Amino acid sequence: MTDHDSDSPIYEARLWKDDGWTARVIKNEDDDGWAVAMFKDGQSEPALVGPWTMGRDKKNPKPLDANAFSTLVKTASEVLRRHEQQLHATLNKSVVITAGDAALTVTLTIIPDEYEAYGILKAIDDQGNELVSKRVEPNFALTRASAIAWVNKAITE
Incomplete structure (x- = not known):
């Protein structure tokens, strides 16, 4: 992993950080596949962990991109919002x-x-x-x- 200024956006194949969120593509511990973990800035636990698509070589993960990151941010934000509503209730x-x-x-x-x-x-x-x-x-x-x-x-x- 590369050293980065903590406030600077990062756009790498397996790591995107922008707009208060970090997406990290990780090896799935349960099988040979890949997963993506979404972290809200300042949080040590991921807000969302889900399966990630294999790349064309069927061995490495598909690289993150702007559309995927945007979708992941929306999904993780919704998960946090629902959790907060449930806790409040x-x-x-x-x-x-x-x-x-x-x-x-x-x-x-x-x-x-x-x-x-x-x-x-x-x-x-x-x-x-x-x-x-x-x-x-x-x-x-x-x-x-x-x-x-x-x-x-x-x-x-």
């Missing part, structure tokens, strides 16, 4: 309940922490005002029933 849940004659939104936000993850449960009125909040275990199951029971208990305390 896992860490943030909400239900709408009725307490008295008011509609309340009860939210559960999980705060991931390597040593002591926890959740924050909040009841919010329809004007966006936080009425009550409580720290809960990260495995708290937010359901309509648990939200109603928690709000009813919090109001009477």
